[in-house]
Amino acid sequence: MEDTAKTLELLNDLVLINNDRIAGYTRALEEVKQEEHDYDLEPVFLKLIDDSRRYKIQIGSEIQALGGEIESGTTLGGKIHRAWLAVKENFTGTDRRTILEECESTEDAIRNTYDDILNDITLPAYIIDMLDEQLQEILISHDEIKELRDSVH
Numbered sequence: 001m002e003d004t005a006k007t008l009e010l011l012n013d014l015v016l017i018n019n020d021r022i023a024g025y026t027r028a029l030e031e032v033k034q035e036e037h038d039y040d041l042e043p044v045f046l047k048l049i050d051d052s053r054r055y056k057i058q059i060g061s062e063i064q065a066l067g068g069e070i071e072s073g074t075t076l077g078g079k080i081h082r083a084w085l086a087v088k089e090n091f092t093g094t095d096r097r098t099i100l101e102e103c104e105s106t107e108d109a110i111r112n113t114y115d116d117i118l119n120d121i122t123l124p125a126y127i128i129d130m131l132d133e134q135l136q137e138i139l140i141s142h143d144e145i146k147e148l149r150d151s152v153h
């Protein structure tokens with residue numbers, strides 16, 4: 001029973017970090033829609049939002065199968081970070097590089113959370129496989145965002 005509770009807690013942590021990712025990219029999407037020359041980022045951000053929604057569905061199915069309730073909302077850290085970005089934006093504005101740097105920070109946070117959770121030996125093998133598959137996609141997304149950021153001069 002203790003392992004099930006721990007698994008549910010870890011899976012719900014992933015739901016929350018994916019919610020953070022969705023909220024972060026939704027905010028970034030609003031920023032790029034204001035800049036005509038950044039229109040090319042819109043499909044990238046929409047894909048990442050869709051990816052996290054898909055991950056949440058997969059994780060949520062496992063939570064329900066284990067008899068748990070799926071968390072809603074975002075992490076406190078994610079809320080604080082988005083509030084800080086709003087304050088910072090009022091003073092410095094936003095540009096393509098800044099938006100992409102924040103997106104890379106989001107990718108770093110989700111990658112680190114997945115890494116931490118995948119190192120927990122109490123998780124069942126089938127859940128580790130599912131999460132590792134998601135992490136591999138996240139790593140590709142991280143590299144894509146980093147490449148976009150590095151292309152800004």
